[in-house]
Amino acid sequence: MRIVVASGKGGTGKTTIATSLALVAAEQEAVRLLDCDVEASNAALFLHPEFNQRKEVGILLPVVDEMLCTHCGRCAEVCQFHAIAVIGKKTLIFPELCHGCGSCRLNCPEKAIHEQLDGMGVLESGLTSSGIAFAQGVMNVGEPMAVPIIRELKKWQSDANPAAAHLQLEQFQLEIRDAPPGASCPVVETLHGADFAILVTEPTPFGLHDLKQVVKICRELGIPAGVILNRDGIGDDAVEKYCAENELPILMRIPMERRFAEAIASGKTLVEAAPEFRASFRALLETIATRVTA
Amino acid sequence: MKLAISISGNRLDAPFDPRFGRAVAFCLVDSETGEWTVHANPALSATGGAGVQAAQFIAKLGAQAVVSGAYGPNAFETLSSAGIELYLAPASESLTAADVLALFKAGKLSKPEAATRPGQHGGGR
Numbered sequence: 001m002r003i004v005v006a007s008g009k010g011g012t013g014k015t016t017i018a019t020s021l022a023l024v025a026a027e028q029e030a031v032r033l034l035d036c037d038v039e040a041s042n043a044a045l046f047l048h049p050e051f052n053q054r055k056e057v058g059i060l061l062p063v064v065d066e067m068l069c070t071h072c073g074r075c076a077e078v079c080q081f082h083a084i085a086v087i088g089k090k091t092l093i094f095p096e097l098c099h100g101c102g103s104c105r106l107n108c109p110e111k112a113i114h115e116q117l118d119g120m121g122v123l124e125s126g127l128t129s130s131g132i133a134f135a136q137g138v139m140n141v142g143e144p145m146a147v148p149i150i151r152e153l154k155k156w157q158s159d160a161n162p163a164a165a166h167l168q169l170e171q172f173q174l175e176i177r178d179a180p181p182g183a184s185c186p187v188v189e190t191l192h193g194a195d196f197a198i199l200v201t202e203p204t205p206f207g208l209h210d211l212k213q214v215v216k217i218c219r220e221l222g223i224p225a226g227v228i229l230n231r232d233g234i235g236d237d238a239v240e241k242y243c244a245e246n247e248l249p250i251l252m253r254i255p256m257e258r259r260f261a262e263a264i265a266s267g268k269t270l271v272e273a274a275p276e277f278r279a280s281f282r283a284l285l286e287t288i289a290t291r292v293t294a
Numbered sequence: 295m296k297l298a299i300s301i302s303g304n305r306l307d308a309p310f311d312p313r314f315g316r317a318v319a320f321c322l323v324d325s326e327t328g329e330w331t332v333h334a335n336p337a338l339s340a341t342g343g344a345g346v347q348a349a350q351f352i353a354k355l356g357a358q359a360v361v362s363g364a365y366g367p368n369a370f371e372t373l374s375s376a377g378i379e380l381y382l383a384p385a386s387e388s389l390t391a392a393d394v395l396a397l398f399k400a401g402k403l404s405k406p407e408a409a410t411r412p413g414q415h416g417g418g419r
Binding site for chain 2: 076081082083085086087088090092094096097
């Protein structure tokens with residue numbers, strides 16, 4: 001089963017939920033946690049994995065062999081992103097526009113295009129002391145595009161990397177993906193292929209506004225979703241009304257309490273700081289399992 | 295000389311459009327005979343790479359020079375590679391393509407030595 005923890009608005013508690021959910025689940029099943037917020041990964045700060053695997057990832061950029069190129073212009077024609085221009089006897093490539101789709105290479109009648117990895121970031125993995133297989137993507141500073149790194153993180157397996165057997169698909173029962181904030185391509189990529197989405201929000205107009213956007217994405221992708229209301233007690237009841245009107249179950253409530261904020265600020269997980277939530281997370285896992293298999 | 299002027303209408307007296315990649319259209323005018331045609335810019339609603347696409351379009355039209363208000367790095371490189379001369383005209387609401395043509399003929403337009411603005415959206419991907 002694959003569960004994504006997303007939010008829309010940033011800072012609502014995605015990582016707080018994802019890390020505690022992973023800890024509670026790992027007591028009973030093999031869990032892997034993917035930190036898909038490759039622009040600012042932070043789940044490792046709470047779970048302290050020992051990273052022992054590393055892989056550079058990116059997209060494949062076209063390279064033109066000028067000896068073979070006849071400047072027919074087919075590559076420029078098929079490029080949806082205008083990353084190639086053929087002008088007279090020159091073929092220009094604009095790497096920062098390229099999405100690495102490979103259409104130019106596939107369509108070149110002269111086989112004059114090959115591809116070369118443009119490193120955009122790294123994947124790192126290792127086990128935590130509680131036995132969670134942890135993996136994260138870290139995007140290079142200045143890179144504009146996170147999606148290729150998330151895509152590689154999701155499919156990173158032991159085939160190419162025998163030492164990382166703990167990340168192998170068949171060897172875990174539950175995958176938890178900690179999503180980036182927002183509702184743009186990186187979030188869509190993180191959600192893609194998931195069985196359930198936990199949407200963490202707060203009862204404020206900002207929380208609601210961004211929640212609606214992520215709910216729309218989940219519906220578009222056909223992923224069932226439920227809401228966790230963090231900082232419950234502040235703001236207004238608009239999120240609850242919206243959830244009721246849109247048949248979104250409220251799966252858990254976390255009240256606004258200073259001790260939670262203090263614990264998290266000092267690097268503790270929610271279930272470490274407030275063990276009474278252990279039962280709530282266990283129940284949450286059961287609720288989700290029932291919904292997914294139903 | 296065949297001159298492509300970025301415009302926001304469909305006639306020689308249409309307003310000058312200071313955007314290059316996102317110009318509404320290009321007026322292709324022969325500076326000697328004054329004959330003109332207007333061509334809708336295919337890059338107007340491109341999700342990215344508008345400068346590259348518009349530059350290739352201008353090159354295919356056979357323009358030898360282009361006048362716009364600004365050029366990004368990719369547009370600059372593509373136009374320069376195509377051997378098209380680049381000219382800059384001021385972003386003024388009252389300026390028409392015909393005015394730009396007159397300024398060109400009078401030798402009053404400047405030529406940029408490099409891209410006049412940075413790329414957009416951090417590259418677009």
